[in-house]
Amino acid sequence: MSVRPSEHPAPWAPSEAIGAPTDPVDERIEVGFLIVGAGPAGLAAAIRLGQLLEEHPETAERLGDVPVAVLEKGKAPGSHLLSGAVVNPRGLQRLFKGRKRIEDMPFYGEVQGESVLFMTKRRAMRIPTPPTMVNHRNHVASLSQLGRWLAEEAETLGATILPETSAEQLLVDGGRVVGVRTGDRGRGRAGEALGNFEPGSDVTARVTILSEGTQGHLTGAALDHFQLRTEPQVWALGVKEVWKVAKPLHDVVHTMGWPLRAGRRYREFGGSFVYPMGDDMVTIGMVVGLDYRDAELSVHDLLQELKTHPRMRKILEGGERVQWGAKTIPEGGFVALPKRFHAPGLLLTGDGVGLVNVPALKGIHYAIESGRLAAEAAWRTLERGASARSALATYDESLRESYIWRDLQEVRNMRQAFGRGFFVGGALAGAMTATKGKFPAGNAHTELDAEQSLIATDRAKSYPVADGKLTFDKLSSVFASGNRTRDDQPNHIRVQTNVPRELAQMWEHMCPAQVYEIGDADGDGTVEVKLAPSNCVQCGAITAKGGRLTPPEGGSGPEYTLT
Ligand SMILES: Cc1cc2nc3c(=O)[nH]c(=O)nc-3n(C[C@H](O)[C@H](O)[C@H](O)COP(=O)(O)OP(=O)(O)OC[C@H]3O[C@@H](n4cnc5c(N)ncnc54)[C@H](O)[C@@H]3O)c2cc1C
Ligand code: SF4
Secondary structure (H helix, E strand, C coil), X not given: CCCCHHHCCCCCCHHHHEECCCCCHHHCEEXXXXXXXXXXXXXXXXXXXHHHHHHCHHHHHHHCCCCEEEECCCCCCCCCCCCCCEECCXXXXXXXXXXXXXXXCCCCEECCEEEEEEECCCCEEEECCCHHHCCCCCEECCHXXXXXXXXXXXXXXXXXXXXXXXXXXXXXXXXXXXXXXXXXXXXCCCCCEEEEEECCCEXXXXXXXXXXXXXXXXXXXXXXXXXXXXXXXXXXXXXXXXXXXXXXXXXXXXXXXXXXXXXXXXXXXXXXEEXXXXXXXXXXXXXXXXXXXXXXXXXXHHHHHHHCCHHHHHHHCCCEEEEEEEEEEECCHHHHCCCCCEEXXXXXXXXXXXXXXXXCXXXXXXXXXXXXXXXXXXXXXXCCCCCHHHHHHHHHHHHXXXXXXXXXXXXXCHHHHHHHCHHHHHHHHHHHHHCCCCCCCCCCCCCCHXXXXXXXXXXXXXXXXXXXXXXXXXXXXXXXXXXXXXXXXXXXXXXXXXXXXXXXXXXXXXXCCCCEEEEEECCCCXXXXXXXXXXXXXXXXXXXXXXXXXXXXXXXXXXXXXX
């Protein structure tokens, strides 16, 4: 009998992530504007608010001692940022409006040339670059480095950035979002307070901007609480490595085909990217839609397999892996955008609400643009005579008038088409591109990743054995993510721990960080699932496939610097 992950939902309820303030009023930390997440969206919001504060110093006084605060769960800004990344500079240019030039930004340079390859096991055939994948005038970056730079800019403009701080609960009072509660620190595995215990706090603000990125914990809860969902969101998992290499790579390379299988029954949609990072580094990554069905599919192992291709070996020859990481990407596109991007006291930005152009593999400039527009709407709440409700509603209007909206509308059914297999999907995608999204008319229906029934195909047998030079196992990869999380933290992964073997197998293979292990059989056809949560790199894949990633203790998880 086939198993679907959705039949074994996580022991978790959205209401756990929403509550009223509990700290006495005089013990709450009060800030002007509160931003959750120091990614491109959150930092763009902080920078724009800082610019407005600079232009209107008289208003700054009305916002108290901390006019703008940014909470970030990673050890430092950038620690949890991972992307390709080829960046469309449009968002940054509109944010800085000439105050910073491209040359001031931490880019590895403009894209010099590009190739798209269709791969078989031994061959790589160059195909014409689809219009959605043209990267002329874009720039290569490490998002982790770009995030650190944006954080410095935000701080220069007066924002207070609080790293190692997880926002755990959205505070709602009288139907209005009034801030967040941060997570406790210094608890043991069973939840007991250790010697260094520090309780979380209620942080309150006139407007809260959620910029949590993919699988945002509070964002998801807010979408449910305020009934903002439309079509279900779907995700892809990206696993990438950064290599020091002997020879420079000049082109930005994208591949499709092998090691993914084309048949409709597999539902394997995705591809790989290889980007030059200056003369002596490259980044190589594999991205696969999480609506796949094979219980033995492992994106980490597919990336290892990809590197054994003669074309990839040539790029990496004489080189050395210096970093590894993983993260999900929301892929539902236009049809999965929420009904509204605001609620009382709240604005939602970036990947959290799915602002990603899937065929172009781009979301950074949309995150930045949405952060900027959210900041301007938040600022409007300060205008004389403005009602907070109508001020925040202007965010929706400006998003709908922005280039984000137009771009996403043009590729609106692209991802959904690939659920029909690689070749049918490819043909439909071509027609959609040619008609700028007008064909086929209407919006395609999206199927939840966790609704896909699982199949078994012995796929794992063909993954290469790790040699520690070109190919690596998961545990050494977790080490290469800089993850130093202590083993005795409370478990932040919610999954059912007695499930059918196929599901446990799927989680075991899917997780790039080796968090899940199959334990004993229980005699009723189910097996025990054992967890090693300290390995987790917070990629978010488990939330798409039947479990729930909740925010762990602040400061834990990967410590990316180059991803
Ligand atoms: C493999 C891969 C390749 C990609 N390639 C490209 C590319 O080449 N070009 C491109 O434009 N886009 C690319 N993208 C997409 C792009 O990275 C995202 O669209 C972009 O990072 C979204 O920005 P964001 O600010 O919304 O979220 P994020 O970048 O995810 O940042 C969110 C931040 O919020 C923090 N956070 C989350 N929840 C909490 C919480 N509860 N409390 C405190 N902090 C929290 C996180 O730690 C993180 O620092 C790629 C993505 C992946 C995964
Ligand atoms: S346990 Fe962590 S690393 Fe593993 S799939 Fe879940 S979120 Fe990703």
